[in-house]
Amino acid sequence: DQQVKQNSPSLSVQEGRISILNCDYTNSMFDYFLWYKKYPAEGPTFLISISSIKDKNEDGRFTVFLNKSAKHLSLHIVPSQPGDSAVYFCAASNTGTASKLTFGTGTRLQVTL
């Protein structure tokens, strides 16, 4: 049972445009959500997170939106840069188990020139 789903395995965006990566979850106990970026031959790198008490969190070019009623979150990257090309993982946890993360299957983002 996949509790965190990323239904788009890949996404291609032109440099300078907006990248939108989507994630859905089924477990209503999740109250904290994170995005990680992964380059080949490296471990995942923490990017941005959001608590369920918020619906938006921004950090520079990265913004995460959370829609609790739809059990949906999205990561916006504006403007997209070639260095953003990587696999992006959505992850979720709950306060009771903190850093035990449940990951989606990832979306490969390619930013083209």
Add this chain to the structure above:
Amino acid sequence: DAGVTQSPTHLIKTRGQQVTLRCSPKSGHDTVSWYQQALGQGPQFIFQYYEEEERQRGNFPDRFSGHQFPNYSSELNVNALLLGDSALYLCASSLPNMLGHEAFFGQGTRLTVV
């Protein structure tokens, strides 16, 4: 700050053998988690160690075991290896007292079982 370090980076083992993977957490972190990432999948939680005890465990058989040392470093042991154990094994560390949701990952150990 060296971050999370794992060793070895690559390993090839034969079915039925046993393997030990090692991890040193990020400075200031005392909680260590292990994840398995199969090809084309997201990382899957194996277990977590805090204060030298296994605190949480994912849906993995008893063939997977671990240990945490007083200096917070950790080992992952897998017995009776199966072909399906071939994966990238990731170690992650996080803030003390399990207060932090964010986990910081090492570069992983690529295990191939033949």
